[in-house]
Amino acid sequence: MDKKQIQEKVEQVFKENNLYYEWDIDYNDGVVEIHIDLGDWKHDHIYTDYLMREADFLLIDEQVTYEDGSDCYGSTHFYKYNEELAHLNRVKHFVERNSNGSDNR
DSSP: OOHHHHHHHHHHHHHHTTOOOEEEEETTTTEEEEEEEEEEIIIIIIHHHHHHHHTTEEEEEEEEEEEOSSSEEEEEEEEEEOHHHHHHHHHHHHHHHHOOSSOOO
16 A cells, blocks of 8 residues: 555544544655544543554554553554455455344354
8 A cells, every 4th residue: 555545544534533633654664653642541542543453554553652640641653554454354344244143054
């Protein structure tokens, strides 16, 4: 996936989910950096990781930039597009669309 496609995919994730964090793409290696300042550990950090994983980006690192012992902290999340994850997500979504919830044995 080229850098323009990465940018468009990240912009789509942000738009569809009303995310407001600052983010950048390292155009040398395609790593997406998302900066979350004073975000709740579950509602901001884990939720963003989930959304990016659903968009085929694998979390490769997280660097804490601020913490005070509460549930909120600041960090930069680093993601890389992952073709294997993209394939698994396509399979997962196919199964979800074609499953009626019954046991098909």
